[in-house]
Amino acid sequence: MTKSATLKNVLAGAEQQDDDNKGYQEAYLGDHISFTMKRDNKRLWAGDNISDYLNEVDIEQLIDEATPAFEQVLDRLLIDRENDPNSNGTARRLAKMYFNEIMAGRYEPAPDATAFPNDSTDRYEGMLVVRSELRSMCSHHHQPVSGVAYIGIIAANKLIGLSKYTRIAQWCARRGTLQEELANDIAKEIMKATEATDVGVYVQAVHGCCENRGIMAHSSLTQTTVLKGAFKDDQGTKKEFFDNIKLQQDFAPR
Ligand SMILES: [Zn+2]
Numbered sequence: 395m396t397k398s399a400t401l402k403n404v405l406a407g408a409e410q411q412d413d414d415n416k417g418y419q420e421a422y423l424g425d426h427i428s429f430t431m432k433r434d435n436k437r438l439w440a441g442d443n444i445s446d447y448l449n450e451v452d453i454e455q456l457i458d459e460a461t462p463a464f465e466q467v468l469d470r471l472l473i474d475r476e477n478d479p480n481s482n483g484t485a486r487r488l489a490k491m492y493f494n495e496i497m498a499g500r501y502e503p504a505p506d507a508t509a510f511p512n513d514s515t516d517r518y519e520g521m522l523v524v525r526s527e528l529r530s531m532c533s534h535h536h537q538p539v540s541g542v543a544y545i546g547i548i549a550a551n552k553l554i555g556l557s558k559y560t561r562i563a564q565w566c567a568r569r570g571t572l573q574e575e576l577a578n579d580i581a582k583e584i585m586k587a588t589e590a591t592d593v594g595v596y597v598q599a600v601h602g603c604c605e606n607r608g609i610m611a612h613s614s615l616t617q618t619t620v621l622k623g624a625f626k627d628d629q630g631t632k633k634e635f636f637d638n639i640k641l642q643q644d645f646a647p648r
Contacts, residue, residue: 415452423455440533440570441579445503453493453501460489496531499568505561507587509552518549521631523638525646526560532603533570541599541616543567543580544642546635548592548624562587573599577618585622592623594635 418426427447431438438444448456464485468475475481493501512518523546530539543563566579581595597618604611624631 415448422459423452424459427452440497440500441572441575442500443502443504443565443569444500448501457486457489457493460492461486464488495568496529497569499565500570502565504583504587505558505565507554507558507562509554509587509589511551512549512553513551518553520549521634521638522547522549523635523642524556524559525642526563528563528567528576528597528599530567530569530571530573530576530599532601533572535603535607536570537602537606539567539571539573539599539601541597542648543577544594544596544635544639545580545584546594546596546625546638547584547588547590548631550588550590550592552589554587558587559584573597573601573616573618577620581620581622590623592625592631593620594622594625594632595620596635596639 415423415426420426420429427444428438431444431447436444436447462485465475468481468485473481475484523544526543526545528539528541528543530541531537532539545559545563562583563580566583567576571579577595577597580597581593584595585591585593598615600615604614621632621635625635626632
């Protein structure tokens with residue numbers, strides 16, 4: 395989504411949210427938001443989108459609130475962030491990076507995916523497979539996850555722009571995720587945006603938590619597959635999807 399589209403969405407709901415987040419009793423806006431969400435029985439796990447409860451102005455304040463918390467982490471790790479020029483300012487960089495980049499998909503509303511009608515007599519009825527490059531982060535260790543999602547749909551009554559598949563997949567990925575959940579989330583959001591019931595999502599990724607620590611694997615690939623509708627029930631459709639993935643991989647290995 396463009397910055398201005400994000401801002402437009404935010405402004406549309408800003409008045410209501412401003413009222414909600416004004417005059418709270420808690421010491422931190424972050425505590426107020428989590429209190430409000432828990433009161434409403436809303437989940438705020440690392441992979442959940444919580445954009446209904448905050449706006450862009452709130453994010454600036456949340457970054458301000460997270461900065462001293464990261465400073466404490468650095469202090470507890472015995473890193474001299476005052477005198478080490480490379481660690482000076484790291485706490486704020488971390489706070490900004492979490493909110494604006496590696497976890498942005500938790501705080502930003504869904505990408506604007508304008509749908510175009512696909513309901514004429516000569517409409518496209520075939521399979522569509524899109525390759526989406528992903529960067530994510532594992533919830534367990536906050537280590538990077540990088541890989542590719544292959545998203546397949548049988549075109550239904552609506553089509554969305556080709557780049558929107560990737561925008562949606564990246565919005566799902568830029569959170570704390572498990573790869574299994576990520577593949578499910580992508581399938582769910584693609585079904586929502588396209589109203590297609592026949593959807594397949596295949597994700598292959600490498601995980602920092604297996605490469606940089608623990609088993610220190612340098613060539614371990616994790617694969618997850620979510621199949622809905624004909625992709626699950628029809629062997630021909632399933633085969634066509636995986637044949638297409640092979641053709642995609644010939645075109646762009648990894
Ligand atoms: Zn991990």
